[in-house]
Amino acid sequence: MRLTATVNGRARTFEVEARSTLLEVIRESLLLTGAKEACGVGECGNCMVLLDGEPTPSCLVLAPDAEGREIVTVEGLAPEGALDEVQAAFLEAGAFQCGFCTPGMVITAGALLRDQPNAAAGEIKQALAGVLCRCGSYTKVMKAMEKLAGRGA
Amino acid sequence: MKRLREFSYHEPESLEAAIGILAAGGDGARLLAGGTDLVVDMKTGRMRPSIVVNLKRIPGLSGIEAVEGGIRIGALTPVATLQASPLVGQMAAALADAAAVLATPPVRGLATIGGNIGRASPASDLGPPLIVHEAIATIEGPDGSREETVESLYVGPGATTLAVHDIITSIFVPTPAAGFGSAHLKIGARAGGTDIAMVGVSAGVTLGADGRIAAARIVLASVAPTPLRAIAAEQALAGREPSEEAVAAAAAAAAAACRPISDLRASASHRVALAGVLTARVLRSAIARAREASR
Structure with missing residues (x-):
C-alpha cells in the first residue's frame, strides 16, 4: 500500500506493507538509521521518533498509522549538520557511552523541554523513563538535562 | 528486526464496516487500537491473527466529553489524554491516578482505554479504577448497541465476555455521589x-x-x-x-x-x-x- 507522510520536513510517498512497522520503514525504506531496534516491543525507547510532535516508539506503530502524519527522527533535529541544543548539551556532558540509546534519549528529551523548558528533576526522570540505557549513562544524561532546564553549570 | 507475520489488513471507516469484517473473519480477526499489546503479542508470536482491523479511521471513537450524569470517554482515547484531562481528574480521580502510572509516557501516548479493557490483563491499571467508579462500556455488535458494566466484562487472563465481532466504543463514568x-x-x-x-x-x-x-x-x-x-x-x-x-x-x-x-x-x-x-x-x-x- 502507498504511504504519504512528512519525514523530517519533507513530504514523502512510498510503498509499504501493512505489516511493516514505522521503524522498519524509517530504517529500511528511508535509510534513516538513527532510530534503533533493541527490544522491539516498546519497552526500551531506542526506536523513539516524534509522531506529530510526540515521542512515540516506532516499533509499535504499524506503517499505515503514519499516513498523513509528521515524523521527525534524530536526523531531522540537525538538518544542517549543526547540533541542536539538546544534542550539544549531551555532547558537552558526555551523556552517553556506546551511543545506541542516544537518538531515543535526545528525541524524548527535546520534546520534554519544548513543553516544559524548566522541567524539574523528577519530571525529567519520568519523561525519560521510557528510554533505557544499558551503559548506565543516566547520571550524565541528568547532568545535561539539568543544564538545559536552567540549573547547574 | 522482529517482523510481523502476514495478515489481511483493514481500515474500515465505519463501525458497521468494522463489525462486518470481524463477523466474516471469525476467530482469526483482531482489533487494532493503540497496538501496545496487539503488536507486541504478534511480534512474540503469542497472537497470530489472520485479519487485523484498525479502528483508528472510524470517526468519533476518541475524546472525553461531559454528558448528562457523567463523562463519556471514547474507546480510542489514549491513556496520556486521560492523565492530562481535568474532567477525568475531577470526576474519576482513581482513573487519573492509574493513567499516570501506566507504563511509560510514550506508551501512554499510544495505549487506549478501550484496548486496556479488551486486553483484560489481570494486571490492568485501568480496570480497577473503572470498576470502582462503576463505569459502563458501550459495545457495538452485529445486533446493535448494548451497555455492560466494565466489571462484568472480565472473565479471565486475556478473556472477556465480548465476542469477536463486538467493539467497545465508549466508556461512561457516572458523576460520583456527594462526599x-x-x-x-x-x-x-x-x-x-x-x-x-x-x-x-x-x-x-x-x-x-x-x-x-x-x-x-x-x-x-x-x-x-x-x-x-x-x-x-x-x-x-x-x-x-x-x-x-x-x-x-x-x-x-x-x-x-x-x-x-x-x-x-x-x-x-x-x-x-x-x-x-x-x-x-x-x-x-x-x-x-x-x-x-x-x-
Missing part, C-alpha cells in the same frame, strides 16, 4: 509506574452527612485472574467511622481475598502482603479526597 473520593496506587519493581503492577489497588469511599462511611468500593489488580473486587473489605468499612481501625480491618480483608500466582514479578505471598499495605494507603487517600469533596 465521594477515590484513589489508585500501584507497586511495581520501579517507582513512578513504568513496570507492570505487582499489585495495584483502587478504592472509592463515600462519606455520609454524619461523617461515617456510607459505601466503599475496593478493586485490586495482579492478585487474581481478573481485577478483583474485595467485597468483604468493602463491607468492613460500611457504616463505620473512617478511622485507622476501619482502614486496617478493610486492608486485612482485602489481603485475605487475594488469590495471586507467583511469577517473575513477585511471589504470591509477597503480593498478599503488598495488597494489605497498598489497600490501607489507598483508602487513606480516598478518605482524604472524600473529606475534601464533603466540604
